[in-house]
Amino acid sequence: MNKQMSLQEIVAQLQDGMTIGIGGWGPRRKPMALIREILKSDLKDLTIVAYGGADVGMLCAAGKVRKLVFAFVSLDFIPLEPYFRAARQGGDLDVMEIDEGMMLLGLRAAAWGCPFIPTKVGLGTDVIKFNPDIKVIDSPYDDKEWVAMPALKLDAALVHVNRADVRGVCQITAPDHHLDEWFVRAADKTYVTCEEIVEADAFVEPAAARLVFWERNYTSGVALVPGGAHPSSCSPDYGFDIPHFQEYNASAKEGGFTAYFDKYIKDTSEEEYQAKVGGLDAIRKLPKPVY
Amino acid sequence: MSTPASDYSLAELMICANAEAYVNDGEVLVTGIGVLQRLAASLAMLTTNPGIMMTDSEAWILSVPNPVGKRPADFVQMNENWMGFSRIFDNVWSGRRHLTGGPTQIDRYGQANISAMGGDYQKPKVQMLGVRGFPGNSICHANSYMVPAHGKRVFIEGECDVVCTIGFNPERLPKGYSFDEIDLRCVYTNLGVFDFNGPNRQMQIVSLHPGVSVEEVIENTGFDVHVPATIAVTKAPTEEQLAVIRQLDPHNLRSKQLKDNPPGVRL
Numbered sequence: 041m042n043k044q045m046s047l048q049e050i051v052a053q054l055q056d057g058m059t060i061g062i063g064g065w066g067p068r069r070k071p072m073a074l075i076r077e078i079l080k081s082d083l084k085d086l087t088i089v090a091y092g093g094a095d096v097g098m099l100c101a102a103g104k105v106r107k108l109v110f111a112f113v114s115l116d117f118i119p120l121e122p123y124f125r126a127a128r129q130g131g132d133l134d135v136m137e138i139d140e141g142m143m144l145l146g147l148r149a150a151a152w153g154c155p156f157i158p159t160k161v162g163l164g165t166d167v168i169k170f171n172p173d174i175k176v177i178d179s180p181y182d183d184k185e186w187v188a189m190p191a192l193k194l195d196a197a198l199v200h201v202n203r204a205d206v207r208g209v210c211q212i213t214a215p216d217h218h219l220d221e222w223f224v225r226a227a228d229k230t231y232v233t234c235e236e237i238v239e240a241d242a243f244v245e246p247a248a249a250r251l252v253f254w255e256r257n258y259t260s261g262v263a264l265v266p267g268g269a270h271p272s273s274c275s276p277d278y279g280f281d282i283p284h285f286q287e288y289n290a291s292a293k294e295g296g297f298t299a300y301f302d303k304y305i306k307d308t309s310e311e312e313y314q315a316k317v318g319g320l321d322a323i324r325k326l327p328k329p330v331y
Numbered sequence: 332m333s334t335p336a337s338d339y340s341l342a343e344l345m346i347c348a349n350a351e352a353y354v355n356d357g358e359v360l361v362t363g364i365g366v367l368q369r370l371a372a373s374l375a376m377l378t379t380n381p382g383i384m385m386t387d388s389e390a391w392i393l394s395v396p397n398p399v400g401k402r403p404a405d406f407v408q409m410n411e412n413w414m415g416f417s418r419i420f421d422n423v424w425s426g427r428r429h430l431t432g433g434p435t436q437i438d439r440y441g442q443a444n445i446s447a448m449g450g451d452y453q454k455p456k457v458q459m460l461g462v463r464g465f466p467g468n469s470i471c472h473a474n475s476y477m478v479p480a481h482g483k484r485v486f487i488e489g490e491c492d493v494v495c496t497i498g499f500n501p502e503r504l505p506k507g508y509s510f511d512e513i514d515l516r517c518v519y520t521n522l523g524v525f526d527f528n529g530p531n532r533q534m535q536i537v538s539l540h541p542g543v544s545v546e547e548v549i550e551n552t553g554f555d556v557h558v559p560a561t562i563a564v565t566k567a568p569t570e571e572q573l574a575v576i577r578q579l580d581p582h583n584l585r586s587k588q589l590k591d592n593p594p595g596v597r598l
Contacts, residue, residue: 065416091416112461120459128447131454137446139466141420161424161467163505164497164513165442170452176505184507215390216415330401331388 042206045261047077047310050231053261054083054196057106061147061192061227062090063199063220064272066116067280069212070095071200071233073268073310078104080305089147089192091140091219093272094288097123100133101297107134109192111143115285117329122292136171138162138189144219146192151225156188163187197227200269202277204234208259209243211251214275221253229260233268235277267314267323278326284317334570337596341521342367342585344540344595345477346576347568349431349519350375352475358382359473360392360414360428366399366584368431368477373397373579374572390415400582423464429473429516435459436484436491437476439534439554441515441527442498443469444491452493462495469496473514479589481520481551486534488553499532521589522548524565529557538563542597567595 051074054060064070075095078086085106090096092113099105101123113124127133138146145157158179162168168176168187177188199220202213210232212220224230243249268274271281271288291300304316314320349371353361361383363372373396376383385393392412414422422428434443445465449456468474474496478485490500497503499510510532518525518534522543529535535557536548545558568576576585586592 110461112463114460125458128455128458129450131450137461139462140416140464141423141467144417144420159424159467160470160505163466163470163508164494164500164503165462165466165469166446166452166494167462167466169494178506182507185505215413218416222417331397 043208043259043262044206044237045231045263047073047233047263047265050074050261050263051077051081051083053229053231054078056083057085058195059087059089059193061194061197061223062088062095063197063218063223064093064095064269065091065216065218066093066112066114067272067285068093068216069200069214069218069269069274070272071198071268072270072272073233073265074198074231075099076305076310076313079301089143089194089223091143092124093121094285097121098297100124100127102301105133107136109136109138109143111138111140115289117282118285118289122289123297126292136173138167138171138174142167142187142189143192144222145189147219147222147226149189149191150193151222154191156190158186159189160184160186162189192226194223194227195229197223197230199223199230200233200274202234202274203236203238203242204232204259204262205238205240205242206262207240208232208256208262209240209252210234210254210259211243211248212253213251217253224254224258230258231261231263232259233263233265235266235268235274237262237264265310267320268310270314270317270323273326273329275328278324279328281317281323281326335567336570336573339568339573339595340586341540341593341595342589343568343573343576344565345519345521346371346374346585347572348524348565349475349477350379350572352431352517353383353429354379356380356383356429356473358384358427360384360386360422362386362428362430364431365433365477365588367479367588368433369399370576370579370585371431374575377575377579378572386414396579398578399580400584420467423467424471426472428471429475430468431475431477431519432465432468433477433479434495436487437478437518438487438489438491438498440490440498440500441532441534442491442494442500443476443496444493446493446495448492455492462493465495466497469498469513469515473516475516476518478518478520481522481548483551483553486552486554499527522551525556529559533557535559536562538565540565541567541595
């Protein structure tokens with residue numbers, strides 16, 4: 041069994057109009073090499089579900105996003121994502137804005153084959169006012185009303201992990217695996233990029249196996265892309281690239297996304313991209329963020 | 332904790348005021364979003380409420396709060412547990428948490444906004460973060476807020492442009508709910524301390540910082556603030572508290588949080 045694929049082969053599996061979940065959190069462990077590959081493709085009309093960072097900003101800026109399901113989009117140390125802002129302020133983005141935990145419940149509902157999961161989260165707020173598709177229902181067990189958070193079924197999930205084997209056993213050694221597990225379980229297909237391909241015996245130690253958060257039969261494809269989360273972080277391998285994010289952020293004020301895209305992504309392979317940002321060795325030396 | 336300081340900054344006064352929020356909370360997860368809020372939570376954990384649990388803002392629960400800002404290379408943070416983002420919700424939804432956030436807008440109903448401002452929802456004038464976890468926080472556990480610049484842009488006349496939290500607007504009260512279930516505590520601003528325990532859950536003055544007048548509060552709040560018969564002066568930090576704060580903030584990041592870093596007692 042060998043699920044290795046190239047970035048191009050993975051993106052060729054995606055289709056216009058798909059609902060795609062993206063793992064990671066803000067500027068942390070985002071599958072950016074896959075995002076760059078999508079930016080170079082003809083894919084369009086995507087519905088994106090994410091705890092968003094530059095992945096969401098770039099896809100919005102490139103006009104790939106028809107609808108965004110989000111709780112926030114942020115680069116953390118740069119609180120406001122410039123291209124997400126521009127897309128929202130331009131008025132041309134359909135959104136489902138929900139609480140962070142509602143997103144988790146929607147993914148879990150999809151993973152478990154439920155049409156919805158009840159929650160009190162969202163009651164009394166504009167989350168239910170601005171999302172008429174999210175219904176508020178009576179409970180068969182008490183006299184309160186509840187938000188019926190609908191399943192967020194994904195056609196595909198894209199995640200970046202520290203290590204994987206060719207069968208799709210994925211290990212996240214970073215301190216937090218975020219909600220990646222639930223993106224994977226909510227998706228028909230999951231495509232993974234990884235820092236390192238390892239042999240199956242890499243997970244022999246119980247402590248190593250406990251860092252595997254989903255079963256390999258959820259993993260459809262694996263691409264080896266060390267440095268592939270850049271400019272987001274991939275702890276413990278590297279931190280996020282602060283100067284690069286600053287340049288990206290500044291590009292929104294001068295030059296626009298086209299200038300950033302032309303400089304770093306257009307007609308550029310992932311290897312060439314990494315060379316442009318200083319090379320893999322430099323990426324791996326990026327300091328861990330201090331919170 | 333008994334020697335009142337005579338020389339302290341407004342930021343330090345706000346930290347100490349915010350730290351008071353947690354005195355009677357027992358063993359809860361405390362989250363202070365922002366430098367002053369985090370210092371307040373850390374101060375409380377090291378002084379008045381050792382039951383407090385706090386994360387490192389990444390994935391670990393700490394038994395000793397991390398100092399803010401850059402730490403020495405040999406610094407070892409004192410993890411006691413794991414708390415990745417998925418597990419935060421398990422704790423949040425149980426109610427065992429108290430958060431002090433820093434919303435951009437707060438309205439007369441105690442509703443808060445961090446999502447977007449102006450224009451209309453499909454095309455906001457200023458897009459901010461998004462609702463984040465505010466809806467869930469507001470209906471599940473205790474919440475306080477800090478406002479560094481008390482004014483009508485924050486304490487707005489109408490409702491929040493995007494209502495991110497459940498507050499005390501009767502028109503929004505969900506079926507089967509009572510406002511007693513909404514645990515909105517205090518708002519700490521550069522002018523004073525406020526709560527929503529006025530008549531009909533109106534925002535009221537709890538204490539004013541030294542030299543601040545009731546008129547100044549009224550002029551800078553977009554809705555009517557209840558003025559109780561007696562108003563305390565916000566308690567000055569103690570020398571002991573300031574020593575702990577200096578240890579938690581060795582790079583003096585607190586001095587950069589308020590415009591011009593004003594003194595705690597107005598000149």
